[in-house]
Amino acid sequence: MFRTIAFVEGVTTLALFLVAMPMKYWLGNPALVPPAGAIHGAAWLAYLGGMVLLLPGQGLSAWNWTRTFLASLFPFGTFLNDAMLKKAEARIMPSGEADPA
Template structure:
């Protein structure tokens, strides 16, 4: 479960950054909308998968509600999932 959740966190973070740093500028500055559509679909799927996995992970590992909320909120911030992976999930995989 931990490995799957870590992979989903990294993929969700990458899709979030691609959406805001690549496809959104193309859409609004160059009027090229196609990349935004496809990257948006992928990001939407990965975001929902991340949220579902975060809830299941928190319940499975009996994580405190405050940390569980932090796992979910990390997906709303740029680089948030990378931060959570490095400072919270990676140490769990070492033990």
């Protein structure tokens, strides 16, 4: 479930940086910045909430917690961090068991 939240947070970051902001600064049309910014802000808060609610008990080290937080601060960070989260998920979930979320 957290990996899905992280993916959505990453996509909203890219939408803001690669669509809304170029439209504002290159085309002079700022219409998409407020809604894209609000959606991204909500996704980022969901990411932080997901860290607090969904990651405890996943066997993450202090560095992995820090890395997961830092990943939310940089474009593409959540995508780059996904492999580590996937490995952590595989360690705690027996193979063949489907993720319920």
